[in-house]
Amino acid sequence: MASAKITAELISDYAADRLDVEEVQAMEEASNRDEDVAAAVAAARRVDARMTTALAASMLGVPRPRLGSSPAGPSA
Numbered sequence: 001m002a003s004a005k006i007t008a009e010l011i012s013d014y015a016a017d018r019l020d021v022e023e024v025q026a027m028e029e030a031s032n033r034d035e036d037v038a039a040a041v042a043a044a045r046r047v048d049a050r051m052t053t054a055l056a057a058s059m060l061g062v063p064r065p066r067l068g069s070s071p072a073g074p075s076a
Helices: 008-015 021-033 035-060
Strands: none
Touching (some): 008 035
16 A cells, blocks of 8 residues: 555545554655645545544434534524
């Protein structure tokens, strides 16, 4: 995988811990060499964390806030 092209799908799989050891090593090397890859990985990890939180909340029946509102109520 050392010469594999870094794709959005590969970054997403890396952020979600769905890669094997060799792929993880290649992604870590790419992140260390390229700021754009490192930024994409960081963004993918944030998205993955938000999705995981939303999924957990929905499984627990916790209502999601509507866009433009806060826990105190709609924004003015």
